[in-house]
Amino acid sequence: MYLRRLQLNNFRNAVSRDYVFEAPVVALTGRNGAGKTNVLDALHYICLTRSYFNSQDQQLIRFGEDYFNLTAQIEDEGEEYKVFCAYQPGNKKVVKLNGQDYPRLADHIGRFPVVMIAPTDLNLIHEGSDERRRFIDMLLSQTDRDYLLALMKYNKLLLQRNTLLKSWAQERKLDKALLEVLDEQLAPLNRLIYTRRAALLDQFNPVFEELHLEICQGHEKAGIQYESGFHQGDAATLMRQGVQADLEAGRSLTGVHRDDFVFTINGQPVKKFGSQGQQKSFIIALKLAQSDFLGMLTGKAPFLLLDDVFEKLDPQRVASLLQLVGQERFGQILLTDTDRGRVEAIFRHTGAEVQYIGVSS
C-alpha cells in the first residue's frame, strides 16, 4: 500500500494543499503550528473516516469556511485507488472510492489500514479504563464482526438496564421481570465479550512483548493484563449476585463495561511505576504491535503515522524504532518533526529512502 498523493481543502488550518509522495518514508518538517500534523490526520480521516484527535467533523472545517474535503491516491497491489472524503454540516459525510459511493460507511473502514502514534497517546496509560477498553474494542471490532455486533447490543441493553435501575433509585418502582429479561439477554453477551477479549490478549501479548523487547534493547517484559470481574465465575451467576448492589447504586456494577486492561512492565503497572521513557516505549511498542496485528489480519501493512515521536525519545530508542519499522512487515511511514536536521541525522545510516517535505502555513 502506497500513498501517492494527498489533497486537503479547508481541512483544519489548510486552505488548499496538495502533496505528492514518492518514498517509503516521508518526513514533514516545519515550525509548530505549520500544519504538519494536519497532513497525518487527513490520511487518518481518509482511511477511517474520522480524525484521530477530534471526534467532531464540524471542528475539522477551516475557520470561516463551511465544508472540507480530502482526496487521496493510494496504490494497493498494483491498482490505483482514489479516495474522496467530504463533509458539510447538515449533510451526510461523503466517502467515495474511485468516484463511487459506499452503501455503508463501515465497508470502507479497514479497507486501507492505518496506525497513528502521537504524543496524546500517553492518555492510554494515564486516563481512565474507558480509553483502554476503546483501544482493545477497536482492535477486536476491525477483525471480528460478531464481537462488534455483540458490543453494540450490549451497550444498548446496558443503557436500558441503567435507566431501569435509576428509576428504582428515584421512585422505588421496579419491574423485576423486566430486569430479569434484560439480564438474560446481557449474560450471553457478557460471556462472549469476555471470552473474545481474553482470547485476543493471548494472541496479542506475545507480538507486543517481542516488539517491546526490540525497542528497549533490554529485558523488560511488557504485557497487557486483563482485569475482569468474570475471572471469578460465570456471567449469569455473578450478575444475579450483583443485582442488590446494582439497585443500591442505581447503575450496573457487574459487566464487561467495567473491565480494565492494566499495562505492565515486569508485572508492575506502568501507570504507577513506569518512568517517562518507559511509558513512551510502551506506547510505541503497543502501537507497532497494533500495526503488526492489523497487517496479519488484513494482509496489508498499515500506513504508519508518527506524529512528533522522535523529539522526546532518546537516540538509543530512536535507532531501535527505525530498525524495526524499516522491516517489510511495516508499511509506508509518514512522520512529522520540527527539526529537519534531526530527522536527517537519524536516517543517515539507515539506508532508507526518505522524502522531505517542508510545511509552512
Place this chain on the structure above:
Amino acid sequence: MNYPSRLIEEAVNAFSRFPGIGRKSALRLTLYLLRQPGEESQQLAKAISDLRSKVVYCSSCHNISDEPVCRICASKTRDKGTICVVADLRDVIAIENTGQYTGVYHVLGGLIAPMEGVSPDQLKIQSLLDRVASGEVKEILLALSATMEGDTTGFYISKKLAGQPVRISTIARGIAIGGELEYADELTLGRSILNRVPFGG
C-alpha cells in the same frame, strides 16, 4: 416567513405539526384547501373531529375500532384460540393484508423501551395475560420487530406467561421472498442458515 394573512398563518401552524410536514408543505396544503370548494374543507374538518370523538379501542384486543368490540374479535370465523401479539395498528394491517392469518390479535401499543420511558405497565400486557388466564387461548404468536426492543418485549411476555398451558411461537425471520441472496445482510443470512428448514416443508 411572513404571511399576508393571520388565518393562513394559523392554518400553516396547524398543518406543520403533522409528522413529515414542514412549513412549505403546510403552506401548499393551505393554499390547496383555499382553491377547493367550501364543502371539501367542511368534510375534512368533520372527518378529523369524528376521528377524535368517535374512535374507540376494542375492549378485547385494543385495536382501533368503530365498535366496542372490533370486527376481527367479533367475527365468528376467526380462531379465538390463537392470539397474534403486535406493537401497533400498522402491524395488524400488514398481517391482515397477507390473508394468511385467521386468528385474533392483541395490540400492545408499543414496545418496551425503558430509555424512551416505555415500561411494561404502559403497554397492554396485563390485559394479554388476563385473556390467556381466561383459558380459551392455545397459542400466542409473537409478531414483533426484529430489534432489541422487540426481543425484550417478546422475552418479557414469555416470562410472564411461564407456567400457563399456552404455546408461544414467533414469526420466522429470514430471506425476503424475491430477494437476491447476495444482497441479504449477513446477520439475516447467518440466522437463516442456522434456522434452516426441510426443503419443500
